[in-house]
Amino acid sequence: MPCLFAGCGNSALSHDLYQLGYTDITSIDYSAVCITSMRDYYGHCPGLQWAVMDAQALAFRDKSFDVVLEKGTLDSMMVEETDPWHVSQEAKTVLERVLTEVSRVLKPRGRFVSITFAQPHFRTPHYAQPAYGWSTRHVTYGSGFHYFVYVMKKGEALSPSDLALGQSLHLPPGAPTPVSQLQDAEGEDFLSAIEL
Template sequence: MEETGQNQAKSPGEDVAPSTAVAYLDPHYWDERFSKEEHYEWFKDYSYFRHLILDHIKPNSFVLELGCGNSRLSEEMYKDGITNITCTDLSPVAVDKMQSRVYLKGYKEIKVMAADMLDLPFGGENFDVVIEKGSMDVLLVDSGDPWNPRPASVSKVMAMLQGVHRVLKPNGIFISISFGQPHFRRPLFEAPEFTWSVEWNTFGDGFHYFFYTLKKGSKSSNGKQARETLDLPAIVLLQDELEGEDYIFRNTIDAGEC
């Protein structure tokens, strides 16, 4: 996970970065952070992957965003005519701030509510699109060896994916914007209980971030997945990518990639 720092607002001298990435699993950390910070984007801002969003989300789609935090992703999509959006986050602080922000901007179609992405409070087949940007990566901060992640971490991710699969309409799309590379994400996405196909694109300057699109009901009868084949190095680290929280996070999640 990366923090770009674009448009970040916090009090002078305050540092919202935790000393270790495991703190990202603590709900109290996020409440405290969101109380200080107005905006932060993980994995680049909307301009980097806008073309991919517009390729996959129609203006009349019903969209669920998981772990919205203080990102402006939903607001940027709204400006592009994607207005039927429900934003969720576990932090009531983030939810209160987001509700105030979209109300002041007049984005009345955007709904914001507190919800746990491991136990989604929605009926089946409610959304055309579910999107998350970095939220799944948070569940893996203490997963250990990325080639053989800890069962507890895998269990959390599977609970999230099962909920996403359940609330998606037939032919609905799950979009996951992630630092995790395909050889680590595919075993999770391609579990036998899921009917979705898996494809991905990359974006970013020099460093690759991944834009996964999983279409419900599109897995072939023999279980094979449609995907874009990428010939990438295991990890590429540029000096300007090693500053701030992204350095802590990458070394915690994907230490085994190097």
């Protein structure tokens, strides 16, 4: 099962996956220093390959990977954004380039896994674009300080609610965001909780 780790940095995740039995992992990063260091450190693992590459322009054939993984890479590309409700056109363009490339290199029924601190109402609209040809779902982890794991499956349709979230990304500036569609359902009565 060929896997791609996009924006690996100095994370041990590739090696952790290797130890779990995933023995065909290509890890990329735009930093040549980082890739050289990781290649030297994990040279004893023949199934781990390392390459200097920009996630916006992947040098792989179409449908090359069963899994593409990113952990905080998209967050780093959006680090200068000051308003998560109104992402700049430049940041939207960067994310679109990366996600288009991820979709291109994914095999049918392949999965794109994104691990991030970005909450669903901020990140799902970017993932839920019909052009990528995948469905999207997420799981929340952690207590107190949460992080989110998004899983996109190539070849499955977006749900109507996710499609609506994706369309909200293209609203004209100043248009009201359909907040009711963006909030996750909670199994709690907040009005009772705050004793109104």
